[in-house]
Each structure stands twice: as C-alpha cells, then as structure tokens.
Amino acid sequence: MTAITTRAVGSSPTRIEGTAKVTGAARYSTEQDHLGDVAYLWPVPATIAKGRVEAVDSDAVAGLPGVLAVLTPDNAPRLETPDDAELAVLQDHEVSYRGQFVAAVVATSLETAREAAASLHITYAEVPHDSELTENHPKLSKPEKVNPAFPTDTEDGDVDAALAAAAVTVDATYRTPPVHNNPMEPHASLAVWLGHELTLYDSLQGAFAAQQALAKLFALPPASVHVINEHVGGGFGSKGTVRLGAVLAAMAAREVGRPVKVVLGRQHMFTVVGYRTPTIQRVRLGADADGQLTAIEHAAIEQTSTVLEFAEQTTVATRIMYAAGSRRTSHRLAALDVPTPRWMRAPGECPGMFALESAMDELAVATGVDPVEIRIRNEPDVEPESGKPFSSRNLVACLREGAERFGWAARDPRPGVRRDGRWLVGTGVAASTYPSYVGPSTASAAAEPGGGFVVRISAADIGTGARTVLTQIAADALRVRVEEVRVEIGDSSFGQAALAGGSMGTASWGWAVTRAGERLRAALDEHGGDGRLEVHVDTAEEVKARTGFAYHAFGAQYAEARVDLDTGEVRVPRLLGVFGVGRIVNPRTARSQLIGGMTMGLSMALHEEGVLDPAFGDYVNHDFAGYHVAAAADVADIDAVWVDEQDEHVNPLGVKGIGEIGIVGTAAAVANAVFHATGVRVRDLPIRLDKLLGGLPG
Amino acid sequence: MQLSVNGQSRDLELDNRTTLLDALREHLGLIGSKKGCDHGQCGACTVLLDGRRTNACLVLAVTCAGREVATIEGLAGPDGLHPVQQAFVEHDGFQCGYCTPGQIMSAVGMLEEFERGWPSAVTGEVQPAGLTAPEIRERMSGNLCRCGAYVGILAALTDVASRS
Numbered sequence: 001m002t003a004i005t006t007r008a009v010g011s012s013p014t015r016i017e018g019t020a021k022v023t024g025a026a027r028y029s030t031e032q033d034h035l036g037d038v039a040y041l042w043p044v045p046a047t048i049a050k051g052r053v054e055a056v057d058s059d060a061v062a063g064l065p066g067v068l069a070v071l072t073p074d075n076a077p078r079l080e081t082p083d084d085a086e087l088a089v090l091q092d093h094e095v096s097y098r099g100q101f102v103a104a105v106v107a108t109s110l111e112t113a114r115e116a117a118a119s120l121h122i123t124y125a126e127v128p129h130d131s132e133l134t135e136n137h138p139k140l141s142k143p144e145k146v147n148p149a150f151p152t153d154t155e156d157g158d159v160d161a162a163l164a165a166a167a168v169t170v171d172a173t174y175r176t177p178p179v180h181n182n183p184m185e186p187h188a189s190l191a192v193w194l195g196h197e198l199t200l201y202d203s204l205q206g207a208f209a210a211q212q213a214l215a216k217l218f219a220l221p222p223a224s225v226h227v228i229n230e231h232v233g234g235g236f237g238s239k240g241t242v243r244l245g246a247v248l249a250a251m252a253a254r255e256v257g258r259p260v261k262v263v264l265g266r267q268h269m270f271t272v273v274g275y276r277t278p279t280i281q282r283v284r285l286g287a288d289a290d291g292q293l294t295a296i297e298h299a300a301i302e303q304t305s306t307v308l309e310f311a312e313q314t315t316v317a318t319r320i321m322y323a324a325g326s327r328r329t330s331h332r333l334a335a336l337d338v339p340t341p342r343w344m345r346a347p348g349e350c351p352g353m354f355a356l357e358s359a360m361d362e363l364a365v366a367t368g369v370d371p372v373e374i375r376i377r378n379e380p381d382v383e384p385e386s387g388k389p390f391s392s393r394n395l396v397a398c399l400r401e402g403a404e405r406f407g408w409a410a411r412d413p414r415p416g417v418r419r420d421g422r423w424l425v426g427t428g429v430a431a432s433t434y435p436s437y438v439g440p441s442t443a444s445a446a447a448e449p450g451g452g453f454v455v456r457i458s459a460a461d462i463g464t465g466a467r468t469v470l471t472q473i474a475a476d477a478l479r480v481r482v483e484e485v486r487v488e489i490g491d492s493s494f495g496q497a498a499l500a501g502g503s504m505g506t507a508s509w510g511w512a513v514t515r516a517g518e519r520l521r522a523a524l525d526e527h528g529g530d531g532r533l534e535v536h537v538d539t540a541e542e543v544k545a546r547t548g549f550a551y552h553a554f555g556a557q558y559a560e561a562r563v564d565l566d567t568g569e570v571r572v573p574r575l576l577g578v579f580g581v582g583r584i585v586n587p588r589t590a591r592s593q594l595i596g597g598m599t600m601g602l603s604m605a606l607h608e609e610g611v612l613d614p615a616f617g618d619y620v621n622h623d624f625a626g627y628h629v630a631a632a633a634d635v636a637d638i639d640a641v642w643v644d645e646q647d648e649h650v651n652p653l654g655v656k657g658i659g660e661i662g663i664v665g666t667a668a669a670v671a672n673a674v675f676h677a678t679g680v681r682v683r684d685l686p687i688r689l690d691k692l693l694g695g696l697p698g
Numbered sequence: 699m700q701l702s703v704n705g706q707s708r709d710l711e712l713d714n715r716t717t718l719l720d721a722l723r724e725h726l727g728l729i730g731s732k733k734g735c736d737h738g739q740c741g742a743c744t745v746l747l748d749g750r751r752t753n754a755c756l757v758l759a760v761t762c763a764g765r766e767v768a769t770i771e772g773l774a775g776p777d778g779l780h781p782v783q784q785a786f787v788e789h790d791g792f793q794c795g796y797c798t799p800g801q802i803m804s805a806v807g808m809l810e811e812f813e814r815g816w817p818s819a820v821t822g823e824v825q826p827a828g829l830t831a832p833e834i835r836e837r838m839s840g841n842l843c844r845c846g847a848y849v850g851i852l853a854a855l856t857d858v859a860s861r862s
Contacts, residue, residue, distance in 0.1 A: 024730015
C-alpha cells in the first residue's frame with residue numbers, strides 16, 4: 001500500500017471527466033445508445049392562464065403515422081398524490097398558469113411528436129387571470145414559513161423608535177425581476193420499464209431524492225426505481241428535485257411499452273421548471289452620524305403560483321449580516337396565476353442582498369462614511385438574531401483584502417465626476433453571504449481485487465467539480481494517491497445522499513467519503529488487504545450533532561463600472577470577489593465556480609429579466625434571443641480569491657459551500673459602481689440604459 | 699441519403715424535417731453536438747460544415763448531402779487531444795461541459811477565420827492586428843455558457859493563439 005505525505009486536498013488536479021467532456025464522449029441524461037427503439041414525447045403547453053381543459057381532440061392526431069399515444073387529462077394514468085403538486089401532471093383538467101402542460105404526444109420520431117403536439121386541438125373554458133405582482137396586491141398574505149423552514153417574520157428591539165431617533169435614515173424600495181435558471185442542458189429524461197422496474201436516465205441534481213419521489217408517485221417500492229445522472233449539464237436549482245418531464249417519461253414509457261425520451265424545449269424552460277420570483281423589497285436603515293446602525297428593517301413581497309406555495313427566504317441574510325440595536329424582517333406572498341417559482345442559485349440571499357447591500361451603499365453616501373468602512377463598523381461579534389457565535393466569519397478580512405487588491409484606497413467618493421473619454425467611471429463594493437449547510441449522506445468504499453479503491457456515493461456533478469474533489473478527499477482519507485481511487489457518482493443505487501443544492505455538496509458528500517475512506521483504511525490496516533473489503537457509512541448521527549454555532553460563508557465583491565455618457569451603455573471591466581469559504585479542496589475548480597457565480601451575478605445586474613405580459617400571463621421573452629444571458633463579450637476581467645480560513649466547527653473537512661456565494665453580492669456591487677460612475681441610483685434590476693438616460697451628467 | 703461526417707460516409711434514411719443536429723444525435727449516435735436551444739441562439743450544437751462554423755440545429759440534414767460535417771468526435775487525432783481541447787482542460791474552460799463541444803468547435807472555426815484575416819465587430823482596422831482578448835470575446839459570443847466559464851475559455855484560447 002502506498003502511504004504518502006502530500007495531501008490531495010488543496011491541490012489542483014484537472015477535472016477527472018475533463019477529457020470525456022472536451023471530446024464529446026461524456027453521456028448526459030438521455031444520451032444513451034443501448035436501449036433499442038426509443039420513442040419521443042413532446043408536451044403541449046396551455047394557451048390560457050387560468051381555467052379548465054374542456055376537450056382534447058386526440059382523434060385527429062392519433063391516426064398520424066408514427067404517433068403512439070396522446071396523453072390527456074382524460075386518459076393519462078393516475079398517479080399517487082405527490083408531495084410536490086407540480087408533479088401531478090395531466091391528473092386533472094385545471095389550468096393554473098399559461099404554459100402548464102395539458103397534454104403530450106408520444107411518437108416514433110421527434111419530428112412527428114412535435115408536429116402532432118402542435119396540431120392538437122384543445123378546447124378551454126377560460127376564466128380571468130391575475131398574473132401581475134404589485135406592492136399592494138390584495139392577495140398578499142403571510143406564509144407560514146419561508147424556504148426551506150425559516151420563520152416568516154422576525155423582530156428584535158423597537159425598530160420604529162430607533163428609526164425615529166436616528167441621525168441618518170435610508171428608506172428605499174428595490175425591485176428584482178423574474179429570472180430564469182436556464183442551464184445549458186434542458187431538463188431531459190429517458191424512462192425504461194422492465195416489468196415493474198423503472199430505470200430513469202435524467203439530468204437531475206439528486207438521483208436519490210428523485211428515486212424516492214418517483215417510487216411514491218408510481219406506487220413502487222424504492223428499490224424498483226433506479227435513477228442515473230452520471231453527467232448533468234448545469235442546474236442552478238432548477239433540477240434540484242424531480243421535475244415533471246421525468247414523470248411524463250415514466251408515464252409514457254409504460255403506456256407505449258418502449259423507452260421514452262422527454263427533452264424539454266428551451267421555451268418550456270421559462271415556465272415549468274421554476275425560476276427566481278420577482279421581488280419588491282423595502283429597506284429602512286437608521287444610523288448615527290458615524291454610520292453605526294441602530295435599526296434595520298427589510299420587508300419583501302414576492303409571488304408564488306396557485307399550484308403550490310414556494311416562499312423565497314428573501315430577507316434571511318439581513319438577520320445575520322450586521323450589528324444593529326433593532327431589526328425587523330418580513331415576507332409577504334401573493335399566489336398568482338403564474339408558473340411556480342422555485343430555487344435559483346442562492347434563493348433568498350441573492351435578491352435579498354441586492355437590496356440590503358444597495359441600501360448600505362446609500363447609507364454610506366448619506367453619512368459620508370466609506371462603503372468598506374461602514375460595513376466594517378457594523379460587524380457583529382455574534383450572529384445578530386440568534387446570539388450564536390459564528391463557526392468562522394471573515395467578512396472584514398475579505399473586505400480589507402479586496403480593497404487592497406482592487407486599489408480602493410485612492411477612491412474619490414463623489415459620484416459622477418470621473419470621465420475617460422466618453423465613459424463615466426465608478427467603483428462599488430458589496431458584501432456576500434451564504435449559509436454553510438450540510439446534509440446527511442451515505443457512502444461506500446471498497447478495495448478492488450485488481451488493486452486500487454472504489455468509492456460510491458449518490459452525488460451529482462452539475463459542473464461543480466464534485467467528482468474531482470471527492471476523489472481528492474477519498475485519496476486523503478485512504479492515505480493513497482488520487483490515481484488509485486475511482487469515485488463513482490450519479491446513481492440512486494449508491495444510497496441516500498444530499499442533493500447537489502444549497503452549496504452543500506462537498507461538505508455533505510465529502511464528510512461521508514472521508515468516513516468511508518477512514519473506515520476502510522482502518523479495516524485494511526487491521527485485516528490486511530485481501531481485496532474483498534467493503535465498508536458502508538452514514539453520517540446522519542454526526543451531522544445531527546453539529547450544533548452550537550452559526551455556520552455561514554462570507555465574501556466581498558468589488559466592481560468597476562463604465563457608463564457611456566451618450567447612450568447609457570454599461571460595461572463592467574473589472575469584478576473581484578474575495579471569499580472566506582473555509583478550506584479550498586481544489587483551487588482550480590473552486591476559482592471557476594466562484595467566477596461562474598459572479599458571472600451569473602453580472603448577468604443578473606445588467607441583462608436578465610423575464611418579461612411577463614399581464615394580458616396573457618406569459619413570459620414573452622422565453623428564449624435566448626429575447627432573454628439575454630451574459631455572453632463572452634459581456635464578461636471582462638473577473639477574478640475570485642479567498643482568504644485563509646480554518647473552521648474546525650463547520651464539518652470535519654472544514655469546507656464551506658462555494659456554489660452560490662459568488663452570485664450573492666455581485667449585482668449590488670455593480671449597481672453601487674454604476675451609482676458612483678453616474679450619480680444615478682438604479683433600484684430595479686436589470687440596470688438597463690433606459691434607467692440611466694436622463695440622469696447622466698451633461 | 700449519404701452524410702459525410704468526420705471523413706466517413708454514412709447511409710441514412712431520414713424524415714425531411716430532421717435537422718442536422720437531430721441526425722447526428724438521434725440517428726448516428728454522435729451525441730457530442732449538444733442541443734441547448736434548437737433555435738440557433740446558444741451555439742451548443744456548433745459543427746463545421748465544409749469548414750465553416752454552423753449551428754447544426756438550423757440546418758436540415760437533407761441539405762447536407764455532398765458536404766463535409768466535422769463534429770467534436772472527430773477533432774482529437776491519433777496523437778491525442780486537439781490543442782484547443784487540451785487548453786480547455788488545462789485552463790478549466792468549462793464546468794458542466796454541456797456547451798463545451800460547441801465552444802471548442804466554434805473556437806477551431808474562429809481560429810481559422812482569424813488566420814484568413816476576417817475582421818470582427820471589434821476590429822478597428824480592416825485587418826485584425828492580433829487575436830486580442832476583445833477579439834476572442836467578440837468572436838466567441840455566439841456560444842453561451844451558463845456556468846460562466848468565459849474567463850477560462852479566454853485563457854485557453856489566448857494560450858492556443860500564442861502558441862500558433
């Protein structure tokens with residue numbers, strides 16, 4: 001056995017599946033070639049926003065050559081009642097939002113399925129709909145909790161009295177639009193039945209959770225459902241739990257007696273798989289003349305559908321960010337006739353911190369205190385709301401490191417006074433935070449007969465580098481070189497494991513992989529390697545025992561913005577993120593992931609907006625021509641670094657999640673830089689030129 | 699019909715509505731070309747058609763008889779990865795990898811276009827002075843990456859350009 005001293009964790013191997021991905025050999029979800037005659041399903045979206053399906057004229061298309069089945073609310077197989085009401089597809093005649101799937105055609109070719117679906121005539125009984133979120137919407141109410149289980153409202157101290165007595169106050173309303181996840185791989189499902197056994201090849205972020213949900217829907221023992229997600233083409237939350245494409249594939253495959261592929265079209269991705277809710281957020285800050293906060297109030301208004309209640313936790317970051325004498329946070333929700341919003345990269349923290357960090361910039365301007373200094377001045381000793389100590393918190397170190405690297409010291413605070421030719425130039429800063437979650441997971445490790453080791457865990461690599469970092473972690477636990485370890489992921493048969501969500505993959509899976517590796521190492525040391533040893537571990541008890549601290553990652557984003565004096569065009573030539581995110585397992589993939597989050601944040605700041613037409617209740621710009629996501633030409637110099645952070649409380653590896661924190665402060669940093677450049681404060685994203693023109697200095 | 703892909707002639711019987719992309723993915727088992735939008739808006743399906751980069755989702759397969767299609771599967775040679783593929787791995791020019799075959803095929807086509815002296819929207823003079831960062835960003839903007847790997851892609855292509 002090779003005992004080595006160099007630790008794999010902390011080194012930067014290239015991605016294990018790198019060659020497979022750059023040669024086109026990596027098979028994603030439905031790209032399987034061993035299943036024989038596959039049929040194709042194409043869904044039919046509702047063309048009304050609210051009402052009922054009266055009749056589906058199946059006969060006209062059922063006779064077309066190649067059509068195998070037309071699934072409708074009248075004939076679709078009945079499912080067990082799901083926990084997630086969006087999965088009850090074709091189970092009744094109600095239409096709850098425009099674009100909801102109301103029928104589907106299965107055919108021997110994709111072309112036939114699409115044509116038949118397009119020509120399927122459906123009669124509706126339409127009733128008036130209400131799809132527009134407003135500040136005073138009569139349907140606004142208080143949800144019981146916000147995602148996943150945070151209190152809806154909190155209050156600490158006398159906010160109203162503190163605001164009334166404050167030397168300086170900020171009172172502003174910020175708006176963020178609907179934003180759509182849009183992973184490059186659309187949701188894709190391939191279902192195969194063998195008797196009463198279902199195999200699903202899918203693009204989901206968690207095979208085990210999908211297995212459990214599908215077993216329940218189809219009334220099968222979980223062992224009869226096998227979910228495989230070997231490679232996943234991005235998700236950003238939209239593939240977190242099983243989606244309706246998988247249900248349709250399984251339903252149709254059983255109906256037509258052959259494997260069925262369901263690959264959603266890009267237009268479907270704007271409705272049925274979730275998106276980030278629009279928000280209207282009022283922030284009120286009270287401070288003394290030196291910028292010391294005495295009151296923080298953060299009230300969020302957001303939407304959900306009538307299908308199910310998803311209440312985004314928009315103001316929870318405000319509960320932990322800054323010290324203040326008093327604090328009040330709340331969420332109000334309107335259930336509208338709109339597609340159901342779900343998780344998108346840093347749900348809650350991302351839109352919430354746009355508001356809070358914009359307001360902190362406004363406070364800095366109002367008090368004349370430097371924006372970096374005002375955040376340092378309000379640094380809390382303990383988590384403000386709970387009073388718990390932080391397992392580690394390095395926001396101040398991140399702010400200082402970023403200021404040094406970015407060249408913040410020479411900054412002139414006056415807005416709208418720097419010109420470079422026809423460009424106005426400014427800089428901005430914002431803080432970031434994201435919780436350091438961990439979920440229980442199981443894993444196995446075995447010595448292979450031919451030498452080397454195999455570690456199995458139902459993890460998913462959605463582009464994070466999970467396969468690579470778990471191999472590094474396993475190698476260290478086994479005390480061998482990474483070349484001797486093969487980590488297998490993406491398979492529900494490997495047992496329960498956390499989702500690739502909530503930035504908890506590496507923390508959760510790495511914990512289980514560490515324990516599996518350690519236990520196998522101990523067994524081998526005790527028994528010697530006979531080539532047949534295999535161990536199984538479950539971290540549930542250990543994970544439950546993690547208490548006593550507040551577990552969060554922190555960071556600071558610095559942005560430079562240039563705004564064209566004549567056109568209002570915004571460019572962001574520099575973005576720097578400095579993060580305190582625990583131990584970094586693989587600097588190469590970690591840097592990419594943080595930069596990727598910041599890139600999506602830049603896209604949110606400048607480009608992304610789902611435009612809902614209230615007359616039709618539909619997102620009208622539902623493709624990549626009408627909904628712009630940042631392209632190469634939009635992205636200039638973006639870099640991410642981290643401060644040294646050792647956290648012995650957060651988990652055995654000392655890692656914090658890095659998938660989401662990169663996006664969190666970016667939009668506010670850009671908006672603050674645009675204000676510094678122009679003197680125009682944009683409080684509703686995205687920052688388009690029409691919001692700047694008219695306010696630019698002459 | 700016959701379709702020539704990566705130098706090999708393949709016999710196919712296709713629906714006349716079948717796109718080149720679906721012919722590759724669903725009929726020839728060449729799943730390296732990806733379907734991201736099916737509307738020519740994301741670039742994930744980029745192939746070289748008679749040497750020019752093309753969105754395979756916007757081309758009907760029946761129009762490709764007698765033309766040469768090059769896909770990601772044919773890019774690596776007997777000696778290993780193409781320099782662009784190698785640079786993507788080394789500079790971490792991808793995360794989920796779904797846009798990657800399209801990015802790489804697009805880059806190979808782009809480098810060829812640059813060699814021929816074709817200007818881009820950011821070229822100040824008629825002849826581009828060099829494959830600078832703004833030139834690469836502009837010329838690669840038909841290929842979307844939602845993971846945000848543009849920084850790594852730029853580093854990879856700058857590296858390739860500096861070696862050639």
